[in-house]
Amino acid sequence: MNTQNAGVKRAAELARYENISPEEWEQAKLEASRRKVITLEREEPQTVIAKTRLLNQEQVAKIVLYTGLTTNEQVAKLRQEMGKLD
Numbered sequence: 001m002n003t004q005n006a007g008v009k010r011a012a013e014l015a016r017y018e019n020i021s022p023e024e025w026e027q028a029k030l031e032a033s034r035r036k037v038i039t040l041e042r043e044e045p046q047t048v049i050a051k052t053r054l055l056n057q058e059q060v061a062k063i064v065l066y067t068g069l070t071t072n073e074q075v076a077k078l079r080q081e082m083g084k085l086d
Helices: 007-015 022-055 061-067 071-085
Strands: none
Touching: 007 022, 007 061, 007 071, 022 071
């Protein structure tokens, strides 16, 4: 483990405070990363559909209905991301 890295130092410090071994801390970080990847994989088809419908200028309420995205804000964020790609 690179103990010179600021992030590693901070993680080791937190592990000491929480009485968690560094191995347990690393395992918890890996589990959190795994959950994030699974969430992103589940959302990917919805995102593709939403982007296609945004390109076709459909209403946000309809996009939310069609894709199952939970909020208008998610669709608005996609619209902003797409605007940056233009």
